Amino acid sequence: MSRCVHCRVATRFGYTTDTYTRNGTDIAVTVTGIPADICPSCHESYLDMDAATEIEALLAPFFDAAAAPGRLPRPNVRVDFPVPTPAKAA
Numbered sequence: 001m002s003r004c005v006h007c008r009v010a011t012r013f014g015y016t017t018d019t020y021t022r023n024g025t026d027i028a029v030t031v032t033g034i035p036a037d038i039c040p041s042c043h044e045s046y047l048d049m050d051a052a053t054e055i056e057a058l059l060a061p062f063f064d065a066a067a068a069p070g071r072l073p074r075p076n077v078r079v080d081f082p083v084p085t086p087a088k089a090a
Ligand SMILES: [Zn+2]
Pocket: 004, 005, 006, 007, 008, 009, 039, 040, 041, 042, 043, 044
């Protein structure tokens, strides 16, 4: 069981929302439904390395497109990973 580096309380598995930005671009990408260990006290989230790497790779084309000159305004980008709903008791 991992613990929050700030509060030292045990984290719980859950899903979080994060906004990613990159220097040199004015685009922000909001990602929801990221699986993470979350601190129940301060709500700090801890992604595992694989998830963080996958998200970075997924977002790279948006940042590359935003850095290129263009006539269109910067889009609002939102990536929603589906969050599994708890199974209901029959
Ligand atoms: Zn905490």
